[in-house]
Structure formats: structure tokens, C-alpha cells
Amino acid sequence: MISAIDTDALLELVWAAPLAVLAVTVAWSMVVIGATRASEARRENRSSAAALNMLLAVAGGALFAAAVVFGLLVLTAKR
Secondary structure, three states: OOOOOOHHHHHHHHHHHHHHHHHHHHHHHHHHHHHHHHHHHHHOOOHHHHHHHHHHHHHHHHHHHHHHHHHHHHHHOOO
């Protein structure tokens, strides 16, 4: 018995998987860097720098959450 290989889906996976990994990694890195720098800036009483870095962390968290939700939607979508 010969099974058919969906080459279109396989080629889509080849470019989509690395792109998804890159997006999730960058988003989570924004969270870590922003939160760390905000904490350091707060300790040094630099409130404006702390606020900007916390904004970076929140933006990264939103991107990360959006990527996870998008991944779940793609995973559960029926073709």
C-alpha cells in the first residue's frame, strides 16, 4: 500500500516552523529583557527607564500570547 504525501503541506511546514520558532523566541526574549532591565532601573531610581522597559516586557508578553493563541487556532483548524 502506497500512501500519498501532501508535498504542499510539507513545504509549508519547512518555512512556517522556523518562522514560528523565531517569533516566539523573540517575543519571550523581549519579556525577559524588559522585565530584567525594568527591575534594575527601579533599583537605581530611574522611573522613566523602568517604565519604558516594562512597556517592552508587556509588548513582548502580548506578542507571545498572540503567537500561542494563533498556534492553537492553527492546530485546531480543520482543513
